[in-house]
Amino acid sequence: MARDRLSVVVTRRLPEAVEKRLSELFKVELRSEDTPMDRDQLVAAVQRADVLVPTITDEIDAALIGQAGPQLKLIANYGAGVDNIDVATARQRGILVSNTPDVLTEDTADMTMALILAVTRRIPEGLAVMQKGDWPGWAPTAYLGGRIAGRRLGILGMGRIGQAVARRAQAFGMQVHYHDRGRLRPETEDELGVTWWESLDRMVSRMDILTIHTPATPSTFHLMNARRLKLMKPDAVIVNTSRGEVIDENALTRMLRAGEIAGAGLDVYEFGTDINPRLRELPNVVLLPHMGSATLEGRMEMGEKVIINIKTFEDGHRPPDQVVPSML
Template identity: 40%
Template sequence: MERRTILVTRRLPGVPWEDLAKRFRAGDPPPAGTMPREEFLARVRGASGILCTLADRVDAELMEAAGPSLVVVSNFAVGVNNVDVAGATRRGIRVCNTPDVLTDATADLGFALLLSAARKVSDADRFVRAGSWTGWDPWGFLGVPVAGKTLGIVGMGKIGAGVARRSRGFSMKVLYHSRRRMPPSEEAGLAASYRDLDALLAESDFVVLCVPLTPETRGLISTERLGRMKRTAVLVNIARGEVVDEEAVATALAEGRLFGAGLDVFEKEPRIHPKLLSAPSAVLLPHLGSATGEAREAMGRRATENLLAALDGREPASPVN
C-alpha cells in the first residue's frame, strides 16, 4: 500500500519530522522559517495531512490545491484564525489545535507585560543601554502601582483564569467580561466579578485581553472604547492583534489618554504600526505568549498527536470542528 503524503510547513519544536518522514511521504525537510505561499501551494498537492502554524493561511485555494485526499489540518497554535474552519468542515477535513499546554506560559507573559508597562521597564532599559543615565532621579520613569489595583480580564477562558490567579499575589480586585458568565462557584474560585465590557473598561486600572479572534472581537478595542478607560490605565493584549486598533492605542499613549500598553500581538504581524514604535510606555514583544521551551515542545507533541490520530481514523485530542 502506497504511503500517504503529509506536509509539515516549518521546523517546529516537539515535531519529530524525521520519524514522520519514515512513515509518510513528507518531501523535503521543512524550512526553518515560514514556507512561502507558492511553495505551500505546490507541496500540498495530494497531501492527506498538514501540520502548520499561524503564519500559514489554509483557505479555500489551499484546500483546493491539496485535493480530495486532505483529511486533517493540525495547527501549531490555540487560535485557528489562519484556517477556514467552516470551509474545512464542509469538505470533511478535521481541524485541530494545541490548547491547554500553553496556558501557563501565556498567562505568565500577560502578567509580565502588565508589570513592564506599569513600571516603564522597556523605556528605562532603553534609556540605560543608550548611555543616557547619569544618576538616580526622583522624577525618572515614574510608573503606576499594581498592588491593590483593579484588574479587568476580557475573555475569561483558561488563559484569562491563569492571569486572574497570578493577580492574587498583588491583592488585586478582579473583574471579567466574557461571552458567557461563569457559574457563581467558578467566580468565587477566582474571586472575580462579572461586568459588561464598558463598565469593565471604566473601572479597571489594568485591562488584559484574552479573547479569541472572531467577527465579534475584531476591532473590539477602538478609539471609543479606549476613551472609556482611565488615563492611568494599562492595556495588555495577549489575544490576537486584530482585536485592537493599533493606531488608536498609539494615539492614546502619545496624547496621555492611556498610561501604558503591553502588546505581544499585532494587527499585521510582523509589521507594527510606526506610531506604536515611538509611543511612550509601550512594551512591544514579537508574539512570545507560548515561548518557553516546555510549552513549545508540548505544542509540537500535541500537534503531531492530532495529525496522527486523524490520519489513523481516531478522534484527535484537540479537535476544533
C-alpha cells in the same frame, strides 16, 4: 502487507525533537529554511500531502483548500488558534482540521503579567538607559512607575488564559474583575476572587489595567474600538496577548500619543508584522514579537499534540483535537 505511511508536509521549522519524532512515525517533508512557505509552495504542499502541518501564520483559505489534491484528509495545525484556516470549506471538502489547545495557558499568562509589570514599572526605559551606559545614578524621582498591588485589573475574556491571569494577579494583590459572554460559576468566582461585569463599557471605564484574552471572531473584531478606548481612564494601561485585531490599533496609537491612555503592552498586532511606526516610537508602549507562547516546553507540547492528532487519524479514529465550524 505493510500499510504505506502517511505523507506529512510541515510548513515551518519545528523543535528538533518534534521533527525527529514526526520523521520516525510518518513519511514527512520538513522545512529546511526557518521561513514561511510562499503561496506557490503551499499550493504544491496541499496537492501532494495526506496531512498538512501549517502554523498560525499560514493562510489556509478557501482558495488554497480548493486546489488541494484528493489525498489531503487532515490539516493538523501547529497552534491553538485556527483563524488562519477556513474550517468550514475544509469540512465541505472532507478534510479534517485539528489544533493544539490548552498547552500555552500558563506561558501566555506569565507573559501577560510580565507586560503588566513592564509597562507599569517602566522597565524598558530603565533597560535602555543601562544599555546605553547613560545612567547617572539613583535619584528619588527617577523612573517612577506605579504599584500594581491594589489596582483594579479588568480581564476581557475569562477562558483558561484569563483565569490563569486572574490567579497570578490575585497573588500580586490586585483587585480582579472580568467581562465575558457568560458568567463563571459562583464557586469559580470565589476561588479566583473575581468580580463579574455584565457591561463591558462600565468595566472598561473603571479599570486601572485592562488585559485582553478573547479569540478572533467577527464579534470580537475591534471590540476595543475608538469609542470604547475613550472610556478608559487617562492613567489606565491596556495589555494584549490574544489577537491583535481585537483592538483598533490606529485609534490606540492616537490615544497613547495624546496621553489619553497611560500605556500599553502588546504581543500581537492588528496587521501582523506591519506595525504602526508611530506606535514603535512611544516610550509608554512595550512591544514584543508575539512571544507569549514562546517557551521550549510549550512548543514541545504543541508538537506532541500534532503527532497525537495525526497518529489517531492514521489509526482510523477522530483526532482528539478536531475543530469543527460549530466550535468557532
